[in-house]
Each structure stands twice: as structure tokens, then as C-alpha cells.
Amino acid sequence: MIALINPVSSGAALADAFWEEGADCLHIYSAGLEPSAQSPAAQHTKPYHHTDLQDTAAHLAAHGVHTVIAASEYGVTLADELSQELGLPHHDHRLRGARRDKHLMAQALAAASLPHARTTLVHTEDELRAALDDEPTFPVVVKPVNSAGSEGCLIVDSPEEALDVFRASTGRVNLMGEVNDGYLVQEFLRGTQYIVNTVSHDGKHLLAEVYAERIDYVDGAPMLRHIISRSAFTDAEQHLVDYVLRCLDALGIRDGAAHTEVMLTAHGPRLVEVNSRVMGPCLAPDPYQAAYGYSHQHLTVERFLRPEEFDKRFPLPHGPARTVAKVFLRPHREGVLTAMDGLRTMRRLPGFHSIARLPVIGEPMQDRYLTTGACGIAFFVHEDTELLQHSLATLHDIEDAGGMFRLEDLTNGG
Structure with missing residues (x-):
């Protein structure tokens, strides 16, 4: 029996991946967090609401739980605490605070003699x-x-x-x-920001995905426009990947998924943060499967359900046949959404694959600076990376010119 701690946000996709393979899982939710109505796994699994560490640990023990997994950022600390309470294999408990507190994270890197901001x-x-x-x-x-x-x-x-x-x-x-x-x-770190996704087994880290990010700065806030996968690495990018794996060691990451953000500066890689869970905020599996043959959540499921099969991946080179890009759609200003005219153009761009989490017409657009995907997420997949990059540039031009979303002023529309 596996306990998934707070399977919300992209954790709902992780729960669905376990559910697809018939795994026995308990879903544990902290106060204020509820099961996703769109998740098949949540619809077929009775939730347990956490209020007290000892009570929840006793519930897990009574159901024969042998593995505790943080299914979202909300579950990272509680998963650490429950696994320690139950004496189950997990990450290094001595470094628990460093996996959530960004100041302690920097101190852990310093203790391991790793460069950091x-x-x-x-x-x-x-x-x-x-x-x-x-x-x-x-x-x-x-x-x-x-x-x-x-x-x-x-x-x-x-x-x-x-x-x-x-x-x-x-x-x-x-x-x-x-x-x-x-x-x-x-x-302030100047350079190109990257994402490195991994899945670990007994302290050995499998490289799953590497992405370069496009980040614009608007009104002093970083705005993530898209991420695009990397298959063939430059020497600097290989050094960045090696650095990330050492950061995982420094933070005591031993089992399961991790999502790391790192900046490649003129002085080498510098960690932004490590998150000991699957990538968020949206893990619609199909575009990743089309590019890699797996998704981050399905690779995590394989590690826990079929570890012998998972271990066979370690000797294989990292080199997906297709490039995948994830676009965080952005409105050009605040307002109430009245139409999404740009969708018909975006769907015709080369490499377009699918859309997730479109906003609701008639409602105010959510905070466009956050990387929560509240304004919609578009996926592109193609063998030709250069052509895909051209599609992304075209899409961002449409967004910036106000051609994606038609908006009314908040004072008039809501």
C-alpha cells in the first residue's frame, strides 16, 4: 500500500498514473486541500483528512502502508514527517528542512561545497x-x-x-x-534558467527531462513564458546536469521525483531551488509521452511499482526523439475574459499538440505573473526544434499584441 500525500495540482496526475496501473494507494489531504474533481483516481479513492501526525501515521500503519510519497509541494514536509514516524525508507530526514526552506537549502549547498547564490x-x-x-x-x-x-x-x-x-x-x-x-x-542571477526533472532510487538519480526556460521580466516580476526540452547537451549544459545531481545529494534526495530549477550563469550553474516532487503545475501526460515515451509521473510510478524495470534505464543515454514545449499562456493585461480569439490561430501553428486548463469566459483572468497555469497551458511537440521555436515566437507575439484573449475592464465586466 502506497500513501500519496496531498495529491493536488500536478499530484492529481501522479495519483491517476498509479490508479491506471491498479496500484493500491491511500490519498491523504491536509486541512483546506480537497480531491480534484477531474481526477479519476480521486473519484475512486476515499480520502483521509490529516489533522494529527500520530493519528495519520496510525491510519497508514493500519492499512499496511510501506511507501509514503509527497504528491505535491503541499505534501513534501508531511511526507517526510510520516515516513520518519513510521520508520519507512525515504529521503534523508536530517535535511528535511532544507528541502522546503530556501535559506536552509542554500546552507546545505554551502556545506557540500557547491556554488550557490x-x-x-x-x-x-x-x-x-x-x-x-x-x-x-x-x-x-x-x-x-x-x-x-x-x-x-x-x-x-x-x-x-x-x-x-x-x-x-x-x-x-x-x-x-x-x-x-x-x-x-x-x-540576481543573470543567464538562462533550466529545469531538470529526475526520479531517484536508493540515492541514484535518473535524468528524466531537461528544459530551457524563457523568462520575461514585467513590472519587476519574473514571467515564465515557456519551457522547451533539451536532448543534446552543450558542455555547459552537461556541467549543469552534473551540478544538479550533486545538489540532490546535498539535500538528501533518495527516492522518487524531484523538480529542480537552476540558472546557467557566466560563472557556471547556480541553484534556484529543488522541489522533491513531480513537476507542476500541470502534467497532462500525452505531450510528454509523445516526446519521451514517458511522463514524469509515469516514470515515478515505474520506480515504485517496477523498480527492476526502472533500474534498466540508468545505462541508457538521454536523448528523446522529439522536442516538447510547454507554454504558460498570458493575457496582455488584467480584465474579464470575453473571448479567446487567438486559439484558432494557435491550433494551426506547426507542432501544436494540445491545451490544458483554459480560463473560463465571463470570469476575471487570474494573476498573470504566477506559474500556476491559471491562464491556460499549451503544449507543442515536433521533431524539428527550430520550427517549434518559430511557432513559440509567433504565439508570444500574438499574446503580447493582445490577440490571444479578448478582455473587458474589470470595472465594466465584473
């Missing part, structure tokens, strides 16, 4: 002023120590701007349901 943790305005005084140059990044989805992450050009961000956000409840009571002041 200059990072200072602050809790008060005085500490923030002192940290900014120590920074040699602007801009710097200011972000909550414990949030996700780029929430609250801003690039600031002055101490006054940093203080405004701190005052506006500190004490507020973030996407993770936690209070912003600590902020990181971090050097």
Missing part, C-alpha cells in the same frame, strides 16, 4: 536594510522563504523598492497556506 534571510525591516547594505550591486531578488509558483518573487532595483515589497507581503498567507514571516535577499 548569495542569500540572506531577513525577518524585519532593519534586517532587510542591513542585508541590502551588504549587497554589492542591484538588482537583487526578494522572495518569501517558503512560497511557491513565483508568488511574491520580485526583482528590485533599490532599497526603497525592496522595503515596499516586504511591507506589502510580510504577514500574508501565501499559496502554500503558510504565513510569509521570512524573506530572502538573493543576488
Whole structure:
């Protein structure tokens, strides 16, 4: 029996992948989190609502649970705690805090002699002023120590701007349901950001996917436009992959999925963050299957249900036959959605595969700066990477010109 802890967001796709293969799973939900109505696995599995660590551990033990998996970012800490309580194999418990707290994460890298961004943790305005005084140059990044989805992450050009961000956000409840009571002041890393997805077995890490990201900066906030897979690596990219695997070791990642964001700078790779769960926010499996022959969640299922089959992948070279791109659709401004005119053009672009999570006509568009996919996610798959890149550039031109979404002003439409 396998326990999936908080299978929400992309974790619902992980639960579905286990369900497809007939695995016996318990779905454990923390307060405020509910099963996905669109998930077949959730519809066929009775949920257990977590309130107390010992009670939940006893429930898992009574059902013969032998594996505990964090099925989303919401489940990372609880999965660590439950596996420790039950004495089950898991990640290194001594480094539990470093897998969620970005300041402790930087300290773990320093302890392993791995290069990392200059990072200072602050809790008060005085500490923030002192940290900014120590920074040699602007801009710097200011972000909550414990949030996700780029929430609250801003690039600031002055101490006054940093203080405004701190005052506006500190004490507020973030996407993770936690209070912003600590902020990181971090050097601004210049370069290309990458995603490296892995699945681990007994501390050995299998490279699953590598993506380069296009990030634009709008009003001081990073806006992720798309990710596009990499199959053949440059020397610098191979060095980046090797660095990520060492980061996983430094953070005690031993079993299951990890989703790592890393910047390739002029001075080499620098970690942004490691997330010990499957990639989010959307894991519609078909485009990944079309490109790789697997998805991140199905590879994770294979590791836990068929470990001998999974281990046969380690000697194989990484080299998918097709390129896959994931586009985070963006409105050009705020407003109430009245039409999605750009879809008919986007669907005709070479390499277009599918769309997920389209917004609802008649409702206000959600925060366009977050990487939650609230404005829709488009997938492209093609053998010709250059042609695919041309399609992405065309799509972003349509978005930026206001041709994707037709919007009314909030004051008139809602």
C-alpha cells in the first residue's frame, strides 16, 4: 500500500498514473486541500483528512502502508514527517528542512561545497536594510522563504523598492497556506534558467527531462513564458546536469521525483531551488509521452511499482526523439475574459499538440505573473526544434499584441 500525500495540482496526475496501473494507494489531504474533481483516481479513492501526525501515521500503519510519497509541494514536509514516524525508507530526514526552506537549502549547498547564490534571510525591516547594505550591486531578488509558483518573487532595483515589497507581503498567507514571516535577499542571477526533472532510487538519480526556460521580466516580476526540452547537451549544459545531481545529494534526495530549477550563469550553474516532487503545475501526460515515451509521473510510478524495470534505464543515454514545449499562456493585461480569439490561430501553428486548463469566459483572468497555469497551458511537440521555436515566437507575439484573449475592464465586466 502506497500513501500519496496531498495529491493536488500536478499530484492529481501522479495519483491517476498509479490508479491506471491498479496500484493500491491511500490519498491523504491536509486541512483546506480537497480531491480534484477531474481526477479519476480521486473519484475512486476515499480520502483521509490529516489533522494529527500520530493519528495519520496510525491510519497508514493500519492499512499496511510501506511507501509514503509527497504528491505535491503541499505534501513534501508531511511526507517526510510520516515516513520518519513510521520508520519507512525515504529521503534523508536530517535535511528535511532544507528541502522546503530556501535559506536552509542554500546552507546545505554551502556545506557540500557547491556554488550557490548569495542569500540572506531577513525577518524585519532593519534586517532587510542591513542585508541590502551588504549587497554589492542591484538588482537583487526578494522572495518569501517558503512560497511557491513565483508568488511574491520580485526583482528590485533599490532599497526603497525592496522595503515596499516586504511591507506589502510580510504577514500574508501565501499559496502554500503558510504565513510569509521570512524573506530572502538573493543576488540576481543573470543567464538562462533550466529545469531538470529526475526520479531517484536508493540515492541514484535518473535524468528524466531537461528544459530551457524563457523568462520575461514585467513590472519587476519574473514571467515564465515557456519551457522547451533539451536532448543534446552543450558542455555547459552537461556541467549543469552534473551540478544538479550533486545538489540532490546535498539535500538528501533518495527516492522518487524531484523538480529542480537552476540558472546557467557566466560563472557556471547556480541553484534556484529543488522541489522533491513531480513537476507542476500541470502534467497532462500525452505531450510528454509523445516526446519521451514517458511522463514524469509515469516514470515515478515505474520506480515504485517496477523498480527492476526502472533500474534498466540508468545505462541508457538521454536523448528523446522529439522536442516538447510547454507554454504558460498570458493575457496582455488584467480584465474579464470575453473571448479567446487567438486559439484558432494557435491550433494551426506547426507542432501544436494540445491545451490544458483554459480560463473560463465571463470570469476575471487570474494573476498573470504566477506559474500556476491559471491562464491556460499549451503544449507543442515536433521533431524539428527550430520550427517549434518559430511557432513559440509567433504565439508570444500574438499574446503580447493582445490577440490571444479578448478582455473587458474589470470595472465594466465584473
